[in-house]
Amino acid sequence: MAEHTFDVLVIGGGITGAGIALDAASRGFSVALVEKADFASGTSGRSSRLIHGGIRYLEHGEVGLVRECLRERKVLLRLAPHLVRPVPMYLLAPSAKARARYGVGLAGYDLLAVGRNVGVHHRVTAQQVRDAVPGFGGSSGGYRYFECQTDDARLTVEVARTAHAFGAVLANHAEVTGLLGDGRVAGAAVTDTLSGEALEVRAKVTVNATGVWADRVSALAGGAAADGRPRLQPSKGVHLVFAPGAIQTTAAVVVPAAAGDGRSVFLVPWDDRVYAGTTDTPYAGDLDNPTVETADQQYVLAAVARHFPAVTERDVVASWAGLRPLLASAEAREPAASEDLSRRHAVFEGPAGLVTISGGKLTTYRAMAEDLVDRVAAAIGPARAGRCRTRSIPLGLHGSAADALALARAEAARLALPPSAAARLVQRYGDDWRQAVAMIGAEPALGEPVIDGLPVLKVEVELARSREMAVTDEDVFVRRTRLTTRDASVRWPDTG
Ligand SMILES: Cc1cc2nc3c(=O)[nH]c(=O)nc-3n(C[C@H](O)[C@H](O)[C@H](O)COP(=O)(O)OP(=O)(O)OC[C@H]3O[C@@H](n4cnc5c(N)ncnc54)[C@H](O)[C@@H]3O)c2cc1C
CATH class of the missing domain: 3.50.50.60 (FAD/NAD(P)-binding domain)
Structure with a gap:
């Protein structure tokens, strides 16, 4: 340089x-x-990991911003179909007023999304939410619509x-x-x-x-x-990660915050677990190390526990805090x-x-x-x-994710790897799933998990260093493999 x-x-x-x-x-x-x-x-590396159409901005009449978000969401779905995937969202509407407001908003949203939508919205009853999201204990229905999720890092x-x-x-x-x-x-x-x-x-x-x-x-x-x-006026937002099984859902759920401040908390499925967030508070502390304070945790947990009564503080296995670079x-x-x-x-x-x-x-x-x-x-x-x-310009995958997945599953079966490993390699490495499989073929131990019970494979540690410029163990385990956002208690192995 x-x-x-x-x-x-x-x-x-x-x-x-x-x-x-x-x-x-x-x-x-x-x-x-x-x-x-x-x-x-x-x-x-600390966001809500949603590639969203910006429905919230409609409330402030920011139609141009919503259009831009919808257009970019569609572009990213095309350029990185392995990394950006649709997720159904259940938006709870606890009152007739909220139902009417969200209904109008989502109708406008679908209209703006014509030609770039992932799926149109429709009304759902509380029972339909319960059917889709076991453990949901709320009594309100709402709407089902679609956004996309990614792994931001x-x-x-x-x-x-x-x-x-x-x-x-x-x-x-x-x-x-x-x-x-x-x-x-x-x-x-x-x-x-x-x-x-x-x-x-x-x-x-x-x-x-x-x-x-x-x-x-x-x-x-x-x-x-x-x-x-x-x-800039930074604003802090935190997320909590819940243990496998604590909340069982493959759809995201948007619940009103328990604080009654008009905000919403998003619960988003993430492999075998769910994370929830976020807060939005002005921040003037250390920019390098924002932390999850007790009040932040309580805010998110209260919203979650209100709709999932079985969930408690003990189910929280990891968390992260990020700072929004908002314009003053x-x-x-x-x-x-x-x-x-x-x-x-x-x-x-x-x-x-x-x-x-x-x-x-x-x-x-x-x-x-x-x-x-x-x-x-x-x-x-x-x-x-x-x-x-x-x-x-494709971002790491040329062609369809479904085709790559079918090929990777066949290769994985040949190496006696579980189908979930094939999906993981395609979703994380795009075309380079082949490189990952070849490395496992040459050295079968690389197909084993880094830590028993967690899905991160040893080959990912190698790829983090050789393919993705990871230098420190923190680079490898916090951002490339996301091990610590799954479970903060794990001690990662020294990979030097
Ligand atoms: C809680 C939360 C949830 C969010 N959720 C979403 C969401 O779901 N969807 C969405 O679209 N957006 C979301 N956002 C917004 C989005 O995450 C941010 O707008 C985006 O990540 C900002 O990226 P950036 O590159 O501008 O900043 P950063 O990612 O912070 O990058 C700036 C980089 O500059 C580096 N740097 C600083 N100083 C120096 C220096 N002196 N020399 C060299 N490097 C330096 C830093 O280390 C840092 O890596 C969310 C944000 C937060 C906080």
């Missing part, structure tokens, strides 16, 4: 930075990306890998500690956080895609955001109710050579990247590069 001057240096290896690296590299720009910890170690890694395939140079555990240039930003001073080595990465345009850290990185430029006025409203720099703040993204240009992108959603990362790289291309010289191509 220190040997070249790149067209674009991206700071931040979350979904936003990875998406920008892919967009810019696939247009023909030379691209470097540096990430201070690990890919998706920030918000992009794996989606981020796959986008980063695809950027690399187009020539982008990526480094994790590489922190930007200063910006180069005098007046005009000309790249960044970077420290390898594992070795301590310092290097300078030069670029024509530097992109600050550091999520909730964006104000800090902008301030390094001594310009624009150095006026001290924060552009221009006039109200002081804390405001974070749900009112815009979920849109914004691009700030300046000082010369530095572009900052903030806000947005996992769902809309591709559109955000397109918007940003259009501006970067105009700055570098439009003649240099092609048009945005990311609507047609």
Whole structure:
């Protein structure tokens, strides 16, 4: 990285930075990306993992935003059908008023989704919810509609890998500690956080895609955001993971929060378990280590227990907390109710050579990247590069997921692996399920679980390091394999 001057240096290896690296590299720009910890170690590995049409934004009349979310959901279903999968959602409507409100909203949603819908909504009774979701103890019906779910950290890694395939140079555990240039930003001073080595990465345009850290990185430029006025107002959201069997459902359920604050809590199936969230509270603490506080846990648990009476605190086996990079409203720099703040993204240009992108959603990362790289291309010289191509670049799987699954099942049977292992390998590695199976074929022990009782296979640890730039055990077990979001009590083996 220190040997070249790149067209674009991206700071931040979350979904936003990875998406920008892919967009810019696939247009023909030379691209470097540096990430201070690990890919998706920030918000992009701590979300609700939904690729959603943004039905909630209809309440605020944000029709344009809903349209964008629906369009991007459809694009992602096509580009990464192994990683982005439809999930039915049961939206509970506890009163006639709520039923009427949701009914109108979902009708509008389906209308906006024409041509890009996963499935239309319909009314359900409480009994139908109980039939679909054993253990549901509520008395209200509601509506069934569809969203998509993903593994946010794996989606981020796959986008980063695809950027690399187009020539982008990526480094994790590489922190930007200063910006180069005098007046005009000309790249960044970077420290390898594992070795301590310092290097300078030069670029024509530097992109600050550091999520909730964006104000800090902008301030390094001594310009624009150095006026001290924060552009961001982070908001914390937590999720709890429930033990296998505590809540049995293959559909997601949206229940009203017990606090009576008008919010909803989502329960989402995740392999053999369910996670639930989230909270939404203004946050001013340590950006690197947001934690799940007792009050956060109680908020989510109360909503869950109200509708699933058998569930208690003892069923919680893991949790995570993430920070939303919400844009502070221009006039109200002081804390405001974070749900009112815009979920849109914004691009700030300046000082010369530095572009900052903030806000947005996992769902809309591709559109955000397109918007940003259009501006970067105009700055570098439009003649240099092609048009945005990311609507047609597959993210790790060419062809249909069903075809890949059928082939993988046959191969897995040949190696005496369970069908669930085949599905797991396709859903996590796309086309590279073949590589995983070949590795198991050569060394059968790689087909065994890393920890008895959990579905993570030993081959995944190998792939995390050889295929996905995992450097530390935390990279492997927290983000690549998601072992700790399944069960926080497991001690992972030292894989050096
Ligand atoms: C609780 C919660 C639930 C959510 N659920 C959903 C959902 O279901 N669907 C959806 O679409 N969206 C959801 N979102 C929003 C979505 O997750 C975020 O908008 C998105 O992940 C932000 O990505 P990012 O790349 O901008 O930020 P991040 O993922 O935080 O990436 C920024 C990166 O910059 C790195 N960095 C910081 N400083 C430096 C530096 N000096 N040098 C180098 N690197 C640096 C950080 O380490 C980090 O990895 C949710 C958010 C939260 C908090």
